[in-house]
Amino acid sequence: MRGRQQARREDRQQERETFGRRGTAVRYQVRQRMVAIGDDFWIEDSDGRRAYKVDGKALRIRKTLLIEDPQGNLQCRVQERMLRVRDTMEIEGPDGKTMATVRKALITPMRDRWTVKVGGEPDLEVQGNILHHEYTIGDGDRKIAEVSKKWFRLRDTYGVAVEPGQNEGLILAVAIVIDMMAHGGR
Numbered sequence: 001m002r003g004r005q006q007a008r009r010e011d012r013q014q015e016r017e018t019f020g021r022r023g024t025a026v027r028y029q030v031r032q033r034m035v036a037i038g039d040d041f042w043i044e045d046s047d048g049r050r051a052y053k054v055d056g057k058a059l060r061i062r063k064t065l066l067i068e069d070p071q072g073n074l075q076c077r078v079q080e081r082m083l084r085v086r087d088t089m090e091i092e093g094p095d096g097k098t099m100a101t102v103r104k105a106l107i108t109p110m111r112d113r114w115t116v117k118v119g120g121e122p123d124l125e126v127q128g129n130i131l132h133h134e135y136t137i138g139d140g141d142r143k144i145a146e147v148s149k150k151w152f153r154l155r156d157t158y159g160v161a162v163e164p165g166q167n168e169g170l171i172l173a174v175a176i177v178i179d180m181m182a183h184g185g186r
Contacts, residue, residue: 025161
């Protein structure tokens with residue numbers, strides 16, 4: 001019992017060092033422009049520099065987003081999968097291969113829960129209050145990213161903090177996909 005408590009205490013300390021106010025996590029600001037044609041917007045880093053462009057392709061039957069670096073190089077493509085029992089969206093790499101599949105869990109008794117099937121890596125679990133942009137992304141018992149709207153006072157803006165060494169583009173794509181699926185037709 002005591003060993004488990006000590007391990008839990010050490011895990012929380014490590015989490016604070018990564019995701020705390022002065023932590024080592026890489027932080028991004030996602031600010032959607034609601035009136036933009038095709039839902040185009042920029043993701044900025046903690047210094048306010050444009051890190052990724054999210055290009056929503058207008059006039060398509062399926063929801064499609066392209067996530068590009070500032071130079072216009074494709075990082076990943078997000079596409080809605082039609083005719084499924086549950087909402088499903090796929091994240092494809094620049095080569096067109098599936099990087100991850102995001103699905104809402106069927107049964108969510110107390111809080112929102114989503115699963116992210118990542119090809120070749122451990123699956124990710126997303127838990128928390130999705131509607132209010134207050135949730136974590138983890139791979140098992142470890143938190144690898146955190147999404148929070150509390151960090152900003154601006155409307156339609158939320159932050160994503162990513163543990164160093166993680167695939168930042170994929171984590172940002174997962175956060176955007178969950179936002180699209182949870183908030184539908186905004």
